[in-house]
Amino acid sequence: xxxxxxxxxxxxxxxxxxxxxxxxxxxxxxxxxxxxxxxxxxxxxxxxxxxxxxxxxxxxxxxxxxxxxxxxxxxxxxxxxxxxxxxxxxxxxxxxxxxxxxxxxxxxxxxxxxxxxxxxxxxxxxxxxxxxxxxxxxxxxxxxxxxxxxxxxxxxxxxxxxxxxxxxxxxxxxxxxxxxxxxxxxxxxxxxxxxxxxxxxxxxxxxxxxxxxxxxxxxxxxxxxxxxxxxxxxxxxxxxxxxxxxxxxxxxxxxxxxxxxxxxxxxxxxxxxxxxxxxxxxxxxxxxxxxxxxxxxxxxxxxxxxxxxxxxxxxxxxxxxxxxxxxxxxxxxxxxxxxxxxxxxxxxxxxxxxxxxxxxxxxxxxxxxxxxxxxxxxxxxxxxxxxxxxxxxxxxxxxxxxxxxxxxxxxxxxxxxxxxxxxxxxxxxxxxxxxxxxxxxxxxxxxxxxxxxxxxxxxxxxxxxxxxxxxxxxxxxxxxxxxxxxxxxxxxxxxxxxxxxxxxxxxxxxxx
Amino acid sequence: xxxxxxxxxxxxxxxxxxxxxxxxxxxxxxxxxxxxxxxxxxxxxxxxxxxxxxxxxxxxxxxxxxxxxxxxxxxxxxxxxxxxxxxxxxxxxxxxxxxxxxxxxxxxxxxxxxxxxxxxxxxxxxxxxxxxxxxxxxxxxxxxxxxxxxxxxxxxxxxxxxxxxxxxxxxxxxxxxxxxxxxxxxxxxxxxxxxxxxxxxxxxxxxxxxxxxxxxxxxxxxxxxxxxxxxxxxxxxxxxxxxxxxxxx
Numbered sequence: 141x142x143x144x145x146x147x148x149x150x151x152x153x154x155x156x157x158x159x160x161x162x163x164x165x166x167x168x169x170x171x172x173x174x175x176x177x178x179x180x181x182x183x184x185x186x187x188x189x190x191x192x193x194x195x196x197x198x199x200x201x202x203x204x205x206x207x208x209x210x211x212x213x214x215x216x217x218x219x220x221x222x223x224x225x226x227x228x229x230x231x232x233x234x235x236x237x238x239x240x241x242x243x244x245x246x247x248x249x250x251x252x253x254x255x256x257x258x259x260x261x262x263x264x265x266x267x268x269x270x271x272x273x274x275x276x277x278x279x280x281x282x283x284x285x286x287x288x289x290x291x292x293x294x295x296x297x298x299x300x301x302x303x304x305x306x307x308x309x310x311x312x313x314x315x316x317x318x319x320x321x322x323x324x325x326x327x328x329x330x331x332x333x334x335x336x337x338x339x340x341x342x343x344x345x346x347x348x349x350x351x352x353x354x355x356x357x358x359x360x361x362x363x364x365x366x367x368x369x370x371x372x373x374x375x376x377x378x379x380x381x382x383x384x385x386x387x388x389x390x391x392x393x394x395x396x397x398x399x400x401x402x403x404x405x406x407x408x409x410x411x412x413x414x415x416x417x418x419x420x421x422x423x424x425x426x427x428x429x430x431x432x433x434x435x436x437x438x439x440x441x442x443x444x445x446x447x448x449x450x451x452x453x454x455x456x457x458x459x460x461x462x463x464x465x466x467x468x469x470x471x472x473x474x475x476x477x478x479x480x481x482x483x484x485x486x487x488x489x490x491x492x493x494x495x496x497x498x499x500x501x502x503x504x505x506x507x508x509x510x511x512x513x514x515x516x517x518x519x520x521x522x523x524x525x526x527x528x529x530x531x532x533x534x535x536x537x538x539x540x541x542x543x544x545x546x547x548x549x550x551x552x553x554x555x556x557x558x559x560x561x562x563x564x565x566x567x568x569x570x571x572x573x574x575x576x577x578x579x580x581x582x583x584x585x586x587x588x589x590x591x592x593x594x595x596x597x598x599x600x601x602x603x604x605x606x607x608x609x610x611x612x613x614x615x616x617x618x619x620x621x622x623x624x625x626x627x628x629x630x631x632x633x634x635x636x637x638x639x640x641x642x643x644x645x646x647x648x649x650x651x652x
Numbered sequence: 653x654x655x656x657x658x659x660x661x662x663x664x665x666x667x668x669x670x671x672x673x674x675x676x677x678x679x680x681x682x683x684x685x686x687x688x689x690x691x692x693x694x695x696x697x698x699x700x701x702x703x704x705x706x707x708x709x710x711x712x713x714x715x716x717x718x719x720x721x722x723x724x725x726x727x728x729x730x731x732x733x734x735x736x737x738x739x740x741x742x743x744x745x746x747x748x749x750x751x752x753x754x755x756x757x758x759x760x761x762x763x764x765x766x767x768x769x770x771x772x773x774x775x776x777x778x779x780x781x782x783x784x785x786x787x788x789x790x791x792x793x794x795x796x797x798x799x800x801x802x803x804x805x806x807x808x809x810x811x812x813x814x815x816x817x818x819x820x821x822x823x824x825x826x827x828x829x830x831x832x833x834x835x836x837x838x839x840x841x842x843x844x845x846x847x848x849x850x851x852x853x854x855x856x857x858x859x860x861x862x863x864x865x866x867x868x869x870x871x872x873x874x875x876x877x878x879x880x881x882x883x884x885x886x887x888x889x890x891x892x893x894x895x896x897x898x899x900x901x
Binding site: 144553555556558559560561562563564565566568569572573574577578580581651 | 698701702703726727728729730733734735737739740741742743745746751754758762766768792810
C-alpha cells in the first residue's frame, strides 16, 4: 500500500472511532427508536388534517415573524458592510481595532440566535423588538465574517489605484471593492434572510415574538390540529421565500440582464418592504428593565462560576460540552446518510423530472418545520436525552445538506465520465472514478459547514429536553444566575473556537 | 487494415453531420482530418470510439464491427482505442497518476476496480508514461494545478496506458497556445513513431497537419472531399475543403 493510501486508511479509522465515541456519549440506540417507532407517527397523525378554521388567526403572527427577519437581516447586513473592511487583513485598519472586532464577531457567532434572543428579552422586554435585535446581531456577525473573507480573497488593484489617485479609504472601498464582492454579498444576504425566517419561527419560544409564541402555546395545550395548521402555513411561507430567493440569487450570481427600470423597480420594492417592516415594528418594552438588573447582569457576567467551569464530573461543564459536541457529530453523520440518497433522487439530471420535483418538495417540507418540533416528536419515541438531540439534528441537517449535495451534482462535469465510457469502462466504475472524486470535496465541505451549524443548534436543543448544554444555560438565564450562565457561555465560545480551528485545518489539509 | 470506416451517416435533427464517410487506416499511419467547423470532424471521432451510434454505415476495427457490437463485446473493442480530447476530459480533483490509471479499469476485476487497487505494476507503468510525456515531477500532483499543455500530456498518457492500437485525437491542441500546441504534436508524433501506433487526429490547424501527418483527409459538409499526402494539399484543394479562400484558417 502506498503512503497516501495508508494515510487515507488512518483518516477513515479516526473518523470511524470519533463516530463510535459520539454514539457512545449520546447513548445512541437505534433498536429503541425502531421498537417505539409507532410513537413517531401518532403525533404527526394528530396534526393532520390541520384545523383550517385557525388560519385567519395566523396572519398577524406570520407577518410579525416575517417583519422580524426582514428588518434584522437588512440591518445586520448593512452594518456588516462598513465593519468588514476593518476586520479584513488586506486593509490597513489599526491592528488593535481589527483584533477586537474579530473577537466580538467570533464570540457572537458562538451563540445560536435563540440564545441571543433570550438575552435580548432581558434588556428589551418580551416581544418582536427583542427578536429583531437578536436577528440583527446574529446576521451582523455572520455577514461581517463572510464579507471580510470575500474582501481578503478579492483583487485589490482597483482599490489601490483609486487610493494612489488620492481617494480617501472609505470612498475607494465603496467604489472599488464593494462592486467586486456585491454578488457574493447579496447572495449571502438572501441566504441569511431564508435562515432568519426559519429562526424567527422559533424565537417565540423564549418570548421574542412571532409565530413561535403561538406554536409553543398550541403545542403545550396539545391542540395538534392547530399546530398542524401553523406548520402548514410555515411550509407555504418557506416555499414562497425559497422560490423568490432562488430567482433573486440567480439574478445576482449570473447578472441576468435586467432592463434598468426592472432593476430599479426591484430595489424600490425591497426598500419599501424594509421600510414598512421597520416602521411598523413594535417598540421595545423596557418597563421591566431596571438599571439595577442590568448592573447585576454585567457585574455577575464578568465573574464566571469557575467551580462549575472546571468540574470534571458528569454534572460539570466539560461533560455537557462534550455531550453537545457528540450530539452535533452524531446528528451530522446521520443527516449525511439521509441526505445523500435524497439529493440523488431530487437531481433532475439523473432521475425523471417528476420524481425529482416530488423529492424537492419533500426536502422543502422537511426544511420548513422548526427543529424544536422535531425534538418534541422524537422525545415521544426515545425520551429526553442526547439521543433525541442527535436524531433531531439529523433530520434538521437533511435540508441544507441535500441542497448542497444537489448543487454539487448539478455542477458535475461529465466529460471525464464520457471519456472513460469510450475506453470501455463499465458504468458503476465510471461513477466511482469520474463522478465521486469530483463530489467528495464539495460533500466534505458541506458536511463540515453543517457540523459547525449543528454545534450551535445542539446548544439550544436543551429547550425541549433533548440533551446538551442548552438546558442548563437557559435554566441559569431564567434564574438570573449570571455567573453560571457566563461560565457556560465561555465554555461554548471556547468549544466553537476550537472546532472552528480544527475544521479550518481540516479544510486546508483536504484542500476544500 | 486497422480501421475501416464504411459509408457512415449521422444526422442530428435536420443537420447531416456525416453523409457517406468512407476511408481506411493502415497500421502505423498518422492521419489528420481537416475541415471547417461543422464539417463533422468531432462526430466522426465520436462514432469511431463508440460514444455515438451512426444512423447507417459501419466502423470496423481490425475486421471486427464496433457498430454492431453491444455491451461487453463493445466495451472490449472500445478498450483498444485511446482518445485524446480537446478539453482533456480529466478528473480534475485527483492526481495525474490516478487519472492515467483509470485507463486500466476495463481490464480489472470489479472489487479492485472499485477500490482503485491498481497494483504496483500498473502504478509503475503509469509513472513511466507520465515520465514519457515529460511530467515526471507532477506524478502525484492534482490535475487542477496543471497548465493546459500539461493537462493534455496527462490525457495522452492516459490514452497510451490503454496500450491502444488506434489513438484518436480530437483537436488536441485547439485550446492551447501555438508553441505548446506544437510541442504536444511533436510529442504525439514521436510516440507514434517509436510505438508504431496509428493516430487519427482532428485538426483546425492546416500547417500543423501538413508538418506532422503522413496523410490528410479533408472533410466538408459531412463528406470526404480529399484524401492524400500533405504535398498534394494545394490551394485549390483547400478551397474545396474550406469553401472560399477567405474562410481558410
